[in-house]
Amino acid sequence: MGRPVVLMPGPMHPAVAEGLADHCELIRLWEESDPDAVLAARRDEIVAVATGGTLIDGAFLDRLPAVRLVASFGVGYDRIDATAAAERGVVVTNTPGVLDDEVADTALGLLLMTVRELPQAERYLREGKWQQSGSYPLTRATMHGRRMGILGLGRIGQAIADRVAPFGVSVAYHNRRRKDVGYRYYPSLVEMARDVDVLMIVIPGGDSTRHLVDAEVLKALGHEGIVINVARGSVVDEQALVDALRTNTILSAGLDVFEHEPEVHPDLLTLPNAVLLPHVGSATIPTRTAMANLVVDNLRNWLTHGTALTPVPESARLSG
Structure with missing residues (x-):
């Protein structure tokens, strides 16, 4: 045989x-x-x-x-x-x-980059603006005291929660079902979005989660809100996200994944309040x-x- x-x-x-x-x-x-x-x-x-x-x-x-x-x-x-x-x-x-730790590390790095505008500050330096125009403008946001809502508290979500605790970031979560953890559980994603200022997306893709983060969720997150997505681009209504960033409905977004990879929505490439990575969450040898x-x-x-x-x-x- x-x-x-x-x-x-x-x-x-x-x-x-x-x-x-x-x-x-x-x-x-x-x-x-x-x-x-x-x-x-x-x-x-x-x-x-x-x-x-x-x-x-x-x-x-x-x-x-x-x-x-x-x-x-x-x-x-x-x-x-x-x-x-x-x-x-x-x-x-x-x-x-x-891959849990690698993706969680990427999520934390992306959050720091987005909150403190680190890629924008680096471009400012590289373009010679530090010498020409003085210091980079003060950023509106800081990590300490932020309230994170994790959409999808699985292995990676828990690893992210563990990492943000030393920064003084509180954690809540939305899942289909409550888990035996010490974080506040929200049965409604919209309600959680109203109560947090960082929406961390770690939920699987697929038809059941397509565009789960839509215009209503983004509006609830509010003008100080930050969206971080290290899950699947399909979870977010990308056009609604573009509109929310352009109109300052939310503060900013950090994205490692996109709805039509490797194509990226052209407006995201021009928005100054979007930090973009080419799906590198687990990309180490x-x-x-x-x-x-x-x-x-x-x-x-x-x-x-x-x-x-x-x-x-x-x-x-x-x-x-």
Whole structure:
């Protein structure tokens, strides 16, 4: 009997292919001259998929009836229809835990950059304005005493909460359900936005959270409010955010993610009260390697023992 066959629809971190080399036959679909023909010919042999962002929906899985595991690179899995997968007996895994600290560090750095206008101050220096016009103007905002509302108090949200405490920042949160933590819980996102001045977005993407942060939420946040998004761009109504920044409905925004990546709303690029990063939340060599290794571990464990290490909630009941 031959080795199990795993499909890789698009390029991934090289550690994934390296880690699977001795455990399976790996089909690198993007390298094939006729991908559709390969899928048709191998449809009954492919038992697992390793993906770094390819859309995996019900139609895709219907083309591969032997697949029983989709191993995703990243903590977010909004490009995978986990419900459709579960309905077909397919387990979906992601890579939680290994990137929490890195993303939380990025969130804190982005918050500091946004509150204190540090990128703007650096540009001021580089453009020679310090010598020409004197000191950079005093910033309106400071970290100490701010009130943060975390949208999505999961592992990363908790890590962010731990990091802001020494700055004298209070924490509240909005989830679908209350958690056993010492922070104030708001069942309503709008109500939380009214009571805080930093909205930290760490909630997964997908249809259920699309444009959850809309014009109403931004208006409730108010003119001293700051939006930080290290989750998914789809969670925020980007046009509403642009309008809120332009009209000073809120003070500023710090964004690591965007609604149509890598395209960025052109108005965001011109707004002086927006700090923008190119989705670098987990982008360090050690963290991305750890994520790749967890993809490999999930696949190896599934192929060897029939169980997944980190199944997502929608498919956890199928693991084991």
